[in-house]
Amino acid sequence: MADLVKRASRRNWRATFVMFLAVIGPGFVTANVDNDAGGIFTYSQAGAQFGYTLLWTMIPITIALVVVQEMASRMGAVTGKGLSDLIREEFGFRVTFFVMVTLVITNFGNVVGEFAGIASSLELFGLSKYIVVPVCAAIVWLLVVRGTYDSIEKVFLAASAFYVCYIIAGVLAHPDWKAAAFATVTRPQAAGIRNYGYLYMVIGLVGTTIAPWMQFYLQASVVEKGITPKQYAASRWDVILGCLFTDVVAWFIIVACAATLYATGQHDIGRSGAEAAQALRPLVGEYAYLLFAAGLFNASLFAASILPISTAYAVCEGLGFEAGLDKKFHEAPAFYWLYTALIVLGSAVVLVPHLPLVYVTVLSQVANGVVLPFVLIFMLLLTNDRELMGTFTNTRRFNVIAWTTVVVTIVMTLAMLITHR
């Protein structure tokens, strides 16, 4: 029998290695796609407008991000179902319909943001957005529809390494390290709650880091990878490491812009991301500026490849339309139309002349922040459902952190609406 077992295991080392790779993927990819054009613009604007003062948000946001992403991936591993499937099965058609409509609207804003990132970054290399945006939209469409999921995923993973350039940009900006570190651990000033611009930015930071669409995407990827509750321990580390890496990058972007733009009085990067990078040029030198532009392009293109398809999947699965790239166009018309419409319309918006790209993008991230607590409420109800999750329901500590996130974002949103003149 021993001989028999040995023969059976001839490819076993390979299976183990493949399993390791399979598990290390989703959390890390999601967390890195998190620093998309929306993220980069919002972090840059936060640094330019408020200097180091908003760095305090990074620690609480990171904690909330880890908790939320962990919930999404745990749900995926335990139930084997996507978030929209679970919302549909537990809360019925009507609720699902409204969640999906909201998701499509906010995600459309995010898609616009990604194409705005593509336009801004390539403008720095002297390319007209009227050419590059349609070309990139076509590339994204084909990459997803014609390519296979696995080969796309490898590109994403390789691209994740590219985010290190933001850290380099941050270092090259010669920030005041002491002040930055101090600001990160300082308690926020209470006066902020009465300041509209401040609240708008904080909600934008929350919304861009803990974007609702990412929870749908992450859970779907965990399901797609077939991660089981048994393999889940490794998956949890994948999520945590990914979140930490994301927020370290975010921190460096804020610091870089605070040290340069804020310090020289350019508090509004306003109309296009190109201005932000152009402004960085004389301050930090040629290389940091190029890194910033290339990083932005890379981030935007890859997020643009994930966001529309993940939205199409979530919506079709929740509402019961046929979905899947293995289906032909006529077999899954709603799926392909929604996917195509998000890309075509999302890129078309960016082509509107004189559109203030950064404003629009940051606005979409604020919308993320406003919608987040409602998605979180569903996630909390689901992850505490014993019938669904068995022994994998939330711990008390997780519930406290997640509910606090819900309450704080709702309070901030209300305060923002009140302070709006």
Added chain:
Amino acid sequence: MSLVALSELLGAAVRDASGSARGRVREVAIDPHEHGTRIAYLIVKTADGDRLLPSTDVTTCGSVVRADTDVATWERHTASDNVLLLKRDLLDQQIIDVHGRKVVRVNDVELDATPVNSHLLLTVVAVNVGARGAVRRLLKGVVPSFTLRALLEKIPPHVIPWEYVDLLETDPARRVKLKIAYEGLSKLHPADIADIVEDLPPAEREAVFETLDEEVAAEALEEIEPDIQKSIVESLDSNRAADIVEEMDPDAAADLLGDLSEDRSGEILKEMQPAERQEVTDLLAFSEHTAAGRMTTEFIAVRHDGVVDDAIEALKKFEGSREAVATIYLIDVANKLTGAVPLLKIAISSPAGQLADLTEQFETCAPDTPDDEVAALFDKYNLLTLAVVDEHGRLSGIITADDVIAMLRGERG
């Protein structure tokens, strides 16, 4: 007869014999032990708890439900696993559409209400998976009911008749109680079963493979993509897994077991019948990407001094795959390959004809021939099967054309 939608019925006011409203419909239940499609009772939420209104007491059914018995005679509700609850088990859940051969989500359930002796006979007739059910669910209670009705008339119904619905239930005990046996699914082509199973969440996949007949399960499993194949087999208990693997083509079984962990494949092999186990372990010793890794050991070989009738007898007894019978191989006493006769020649020759006279030019390859050379041989000689022979010229297995197609598609994907 008239149709009532489940979503209309849920929340409907219930009036008893006295004519006064006693509560609202909360659930609709079928008891499979009594009847497979007939509604057994409605669960009514009344002022003092949930009560069971037997469907035989119902006289009108729609946005108002009337009964000709008194509320006091309705039994109190106690939770039971033995009944199918249409709202909980069906509404918004996934089911298998056996006719359309896919997994779909239920938007609404259509019930038929036929008057029989002043009472209504309520039966479930179809599930609604189209826009009509969706719009009804969305707008119910928001727009006036007559406007909604008029609007719904304009939307084409997209329903699946109840006989084509296979329910998904992950709890094995409840599957037995509800008599869920995947009868519709098991009649489909294995490749269609495989497509459907690939679309299901893991727990539902496991449920299907625990329930299906072993032979059907084995054929379907062969068609499923390797990652999912592996996760299904890992989720089954090793006894059940062994039963299914035994029924599989030995080369497919070897590929599958080779992908599993050492412990798991060992457990499954241990549970298998000795003969099948031997075949599979022999194949496991070869690399997956060679002729020996691709070949099956289930083929037809008859003695080269035999007649056509012997070949026909061997065909009758053969239990392997249909693809493997395309060629009848001739061997000598030492198992050495001496000839190959196409099935067609067997069919058109007289039963007493010598097999050796019918043999045609045939191709062979060594066990360690790599995939691409195997594919090249199939292409060059337009083969249906290819014999794999060892260094002594003995026939150890055959490769069939379908394996080569799968191999080529696998490389491309």
